[in-house]
Structures are given as C-alpha cells and as structure tokens.
Amino acid sequence: MSYNNLFILSRPIASLPLLASKLSKNDALLLRGDACYNPAAFSPFEVPVYALKTDVEARGALARCASVNLIDDLEWVTLTLQYQRCISE
Incomplete structure (x- = not known):
C-alpha cells in the first residue's frame, strides 16, 4: 500500500x-x-507521527514521546519508500 505524503x-x-x-x-x-x-x-494530529530516536534522545525529550513512534535510520529509509512524496519542511 502506498500513502500520500x-x-x-x-x-x-x-x-x-x-x-x-x-x-x-x-x-x-x-x-x-x-x-x-x-x-x-x-x-493531536490524526496522522502517524514518527521521530528519529537518536534525535529525541539527544534533545532530552524521550519522556514526552508517548504517542510518537520512535524509529532508527534504517526504519526512516523504509518509511520514505512507503510514501509517494517526501516533503522536507
């Protein structure tokens, strides 16, 4: 299944x-x-929210990630392949 953005x-x-x-x-x-x-x-967003675990840990925000899916770099690459477009902001 392919997703949008x-x-x-x-x-x-x-x-x-x-x-x-x-x-x-x-x-x-x-x-x-x-x-x-x-x-x-x-x-509160009604879409999946992911965060790079190393970036979250480096910023001391791990305790505030209950509703965020923490991923590593390999999972990031896999995630980009599931979407039609990747938009950096």
Missing part, C-alpha cells in the same frame, strides 16, 4: 494549525533534528 520536519513549527491544514488522512509526519524538542505537540 511524508512530511519531514527538522525544525520547530511556528504554526501547528497551519501544518494540520496541509495534512490528509493518508499522510504522516517524521520529526528529526530540532523538531524533536517537543514531540508531544504533534500528538
């Missing part, structure tokens, strides 16, 4: 409502880099 976020997002308006039910979010400082902020 994988949004790859590498910095904090100023407007979560604006981001939410861009998402469809077949999209997903991947947090990396500085976007991992507050992964819990993305829990």
